[in-house]
Amino acid sequence: MSGFVKGVCEDLCPANEAKLRIKEKLLHYFEYKNGQKHVSGKLVKCFSRSAADKKIPRPQDMRTEACLQRCVEYLLKDIVLDTRKPFNIVYDFIFDRLRSVRQEIVMQDYNAGQTIKLMEPMIMFLCYSRYRLCEEAIDNFDPKICEQHLQECLKRALVCYDEIDIKKMNLLEIRRRIFVESLYQMFNLGSPEAMKRCFTLDDDIKLDPLFALVFKICLSYSQGNYYRVFNGIQSLPHILCAIGSLKLPILRRKLYQLFSHAYSSKQLLVPVDFVLRLCAHASKYELFEDCKYYNIKLSEDQQSLHFQKSDFKNDLPVLKCKQEKFVNVKIKNIYLPEILLLKRI
Amino acid sequence: MFGTLNNYLSSVHRAWTNGDGDTLASYISLKDKHIMNRNLYVESPENAVGRLLESPIDEILCAHLKVLYYLGLEPRDFMQAYKYQSQCIQSVVKMLQQLKEENWCLPVMYTACLDLRILAQRCEEMGNSSKPGEILEKAADCLMSCFRVCAADNRSSDSETKRLGMLNLVCQLFKVYFRINKLHLCKPLIRAIDSSAFKDMFPLPERITYKYFVGRKAMFDSDYKSADEFLSFAFKHCPKNFPRNKRLILIYLVPVKMLLGFLPKKHILERYDVLQFHELAEALKEGNVRKFDDVIQRHEIFFIKCGIYLLVEKLKFIVYRNLFKKVYLIKQTHQLDLNAFATALQFVGETDMTIDETHCIVANLIFEGKIKGYISHSHNKLVVSKQNPFPPLNTVS
Numbered sequence: 001m002s003g004f005v006k007g008v009c010e011d012l013c014p015a016n017e018a019k020l021r022i023k024e025k026l027l028h029y030f031e032y033k034n035g036q037k038h039v040s041g042k043l044v045k046c047f048s049r050s051a052a053d054k055k056i057p058r059p060q061d062m063r064t065e066a067c068l069q070r071c072v073e074y075l076l077k078d079i080v081l082d083t084r085k086p087f088n089i090v091y092d093f094i095f096d097r098l099r100s101v102r103q104e105i106v107m108q109d110y111n112a113g114q115t116i117k118l119m120e121p122m123i124m125f126l127c128y129s130r131y132r133l134c135e136e137a138i139d140n141f142d143p144k145i146c147e148q149h150l151q152e153c154l155k156r157a158l159v160c161y162d163e164i165d166i167k168k169m170n171l172l173e174i175r176r177r178i179f180v181e182s183l184y185q186m187f188n189l190g191s192p193e194a195m196k197r198c199f200t201l202d203d204d205i206k207l208d209p210l211f212a213l214v215f216k217i218c219l220s221y222s223q224g225n226y227y228r229v230f231n232g233i234q235s236l237p238h239i240l241c242a243i244g245s246l247k248l249p250i251l252r253r254k255l256y257q258l259f260s261h262a263y264s265s266k267q268l269l270v271p272v273d274f275v276l277r278l279c280a281h282a283s284k285y286e287l288f289e290d291c292k293y294y295n296i297k298l299s300e301d302q303q304s305l306h307f308q309k310s311d312f313k314n315d316l317p318v319l320k321c322k323q324e325k326f327v328n329v330k331i332k333n334i335y336l337p338e339i340l341l342l343k344r345i
Numbered sequence: 346m347f348g349t350l351n352n353y354l355s356s357v358h359r360a361w362t363n364g365d366g367d368t369l370a371s372y373i374s375l376k377d378k379h380i381m382n383r384n385l386y387v388e389s390p391e392n393a394v395g396r397l398l399e400s401p402i403d404e405i406l407c408a409h410l411k412v413l414y415y416l417g418l419e420p421r422d423f424m425q426a427y428k429y430q431s432q433c434i435q436s437v438v439k440m441l442q443q444l445k446e447e448n449w450c451l452p453v454m455y456t457a458c459l460d461l462r463i464l465a466q467r468c469e470e471m472g473n474s475s476k477p478g479e480i481l482e483k484a485a486d487c488l489m490s491c492f493r494v495c496a497a498d499n500r501s502s503d504s505e506t507k508r509l510g511m512l513n514l515v516c517q518l519f520k521v522y523f524r525i526n527k528l529h530l531c532k533p534l535i536r537a538i539d540s541s542a543f544k545d546m547f548p549l550p551e552r553i554t555y556k557y558f559v560g561r562k563a564m565f566d567s568d569y570k571s572a573d574e575f576l577s578f579a580f581k582h583c584p585k586n587f588p589r590n591k592r593l594i595l596i597y598l599v600p601v602k603m604l605l606g607f608l609p610k611k612h613i614l615e616r617y618d619v620l621q622f623h624e625l626a627e628a629l630k631e632g633n634v635r636k637f638d639d640v641i642q643r644h645e646i647f648f649i650k651c652g653i654y655l656l657v658e659k660l661k662f663i664v665y666r667n668l669f670k671k672v673y674l675i676k677q678t679h680q681l682d683l684n685a686f687a688t689a690l691q692f693v694g695e696t697d698m699t700i701d702e703t704h705c706i707v708a709n710l711i712f713e714g715k716i717k718g719y720i721s722h723s724h725n726k727l728v729v730s731k732q733n734p735f736p737p738l739n740t741v742s
Contacts, residue, residue, distance in 0.1 A: 192565065192655060196526075199649045223661050224713075227705040255705075262708035262720050270722045278701060 004109040007062030012071045013043035014061045021046075030079055030093050044071060047100040057107065065114055068101050072121050077337040080125070088140040091129045095149075098122050102153070112160035119157045120176055124239060124340045126150040127183055131242035134321040143321075154184045158197070166202045176342045178205055179240065182214040186236070186244045189221055210237070217244070226251055226258075230280050238330045238339060245327045249319045252279050256294050260312035269304035282325035293319060346379045353385055354397040354406070361402050370452035373409045373433070375416075375460045385410060386417035401440040405453070408433035424473050427464040427480065433457050434487045441494045446501040451510040458488050458517050466524070478525035485521045485530075488514055496537060503543075512538060512547040512555055519558040531562055553579045561597050564656065572601045592617040600656045603629065604663070606738025621647055629660060632668030635694025637661065663738065665706055666715045668693060670735045679734070681727045683707065683720070700725075714741045
């Protein structure tokens with residue numbers, strides 16, 4: 001096939017683009033040397049939409065596979081840990097630069113194996129960022145766009161996995177695949193469409209303890225056993241746990257709704273500790289905020305909740321996601337680049 | 346049959362000029378006897394056909410004879426045959442467009458479409474497509490081109506309109522979409538049929554097939570009431586001499602019915618060789634979780650293959666409900682200790698059941714209306730209604 005250009009550039013940013021952007025002062029904060037103004041440091045090729053009026057890129061404007069790999073590693077190791085700017089700025093930069101990597105994967109028509117290697121860390125990064133920035137204001141972070149890209153990357157990876165014979169993958173590659181397949185399931189919790197995929201998977205994946213746990217969580221969700229979903233999510237590892245925790249607001253709402261029916265009474269009360277234990281909130285004050293929002297009354301001594309069917313506000317939108325203590329503890333204990341780059345799982 | 350090519354072609358000519366759709370259809374069918382006749386295996390039949398037949402039937406016949414040629418090769422070349430069968434469909438589309446205000450030719454379209462789908466399936470099975478499902482998807486596109494012509498024919502009178510051919514095509518398309526797992530593509534077709542004025546005038550066999558598929562679709566969309574209605578129609582009207590089809594319908598109808606609170610009779614399951622459901626129903630009736638899990642595990646492959654695994658797993662809460670009802674009947678009181686439920690659950694196999702989870706399960710059953718009552722947390726008791734605390738499931742919405 002001659003229709004595809006093969007990259008030859010070994011720099012993270014092709015010379016042409018670098019020259020132009022330095023001249024026009026179009027550098028990002030992270031591209032200046034030590035944050036100094038006007039002194040350019042390490043540039044990374046930025047994303048630009050393909051459009052009809054654009055010329056077909058030349059080989060020297062595209063990077064080699066090894067170079068793309070280096071680029072992903074640079075972004076997810078050096079930049080992701082950079083604390084000079086708030087994380088939403090870090091995210092914007094990495095998101096854009098990874099997008100251009102993704103564009104080159106398509107333009108250079110990489111095969112399934114090549115694509116997966118580059119795509120897996122991107123998925124990890126998007127998952128991590130989706131959680132880390134979930135409390136950010138919409139001006140700083142758009143969860144919709146992040147999720148769209150995440151879903152697209154996940155599906156792309158799944159298609160590639162299907163092309164590769166699992167018997168030809170080594171152990172680490174299989175571990176990575178299991179992790180990504182699990183992310184897909186947790187990210188799409190509640191979708192029968194996604195769950196159908198579980199049945200098509202090879203035993204190497206299906207029987208893996210981590211994936212089996214994820215499958216159980218999904219099954220419990222479809223059965224309506226939310227107790228097990230809450231518990232299951234809390235026992236997942238780091239990033240997977242983070243993605244699972246994004247579903248907690250929906251689950252909590254479901255739980256309050258069930259309880260508003262089952263414990264509905266004018267006199268009877270339900271202890272706060274009991275509900276707190278189930279809903280995975282770190283403190284009762286978080287629970288109280290939920291209750292205030294859904295109009296569940298609190299006793300005067302703040303020890304009990306007063307559920308009533310007619311009080312519960314059914315038509316309110318689900319609360320926004322927030323960072324959860326149990327997730328933060330898990331994430332604090334990992335060395336982020338190692339996990340994002342799937343060096344260890 | 347027919348002896349020579351010319352004989353065959355003149356028979357086609359007669360059927361064509363007589364406007365005899367059924368006979369003409371049999372002449373281009375890959376199930377008809379004439380395909381055994383080696384004289385008809387012609388690689389380039391254009392001249393012979395051109396001498397005897399006029400447009401547009403000539404193109405259809407050329408394509409058909411080429412299909413025969415490639416199927417007659419040793420080994421058979423299904424890919425080429427498929428290619429010419431899709432060409433045949435394109436010519437059929439032309440014919441449909443030319444024969445305005447008449448629909449006698451519909452059987453020809455049915456036959457050509459059916460053969461195309463079966464050839465595409467064969468190609469898929471032999472691993473000819475680069476991505477699984479690709480050939481079938483292309484075939485579906487071909488069928489859609491016929492569908493569009495039929496659906497757009499709204500000027501002819503009711504008895505001569507090609508819209509009467511829509512349902513046959515829709516059934517073919519459903520078969521493809523279910524096979525390649527693209528259920529979302531069914532939606533516009535369903536809308537087209539349901540809004541059609543001929544909804545109840547289509548032939549019964551087609552309506553049965555249609556209901557079977559929309560029933561399955563409703564099932565996947567968790568709309569069990571409609572699924573029950575559609576599948577029941579299909580099962581009731583499907584004639585006895587099609588036991589294989591009846592069995593297929595039953596595989597979906599039974600779990601849907603069970604979810605709605607109806608248990609299947611053993612002799613019917615036996616007759617159609619789906620006793621797996623009998624075991625499931627027994628466990629369900631007893632409220633025996635261990636047995637229920639065991640049945641699902643033993644027949645896992647069957648349930649997954651039929652695409653009802655998730656559905657039968659959903660029956661679990663009904664197992665819980667039945668177990669709780671047993672506890673209620675033993676205890677003979679309206680105030681039931683939740684510890685008794687937890688113990689019962691542990692006894693039937695949920696060994697890691699905690700009291701918190703028991704609360705959640707009971708809460709869910711109350712929410713769904715499967716138990717009438719409320720929980721008093723401070724007393725750790727479920728207080729059930731004096732009237733009908735466990736309403737029959739078929740009355741619960």
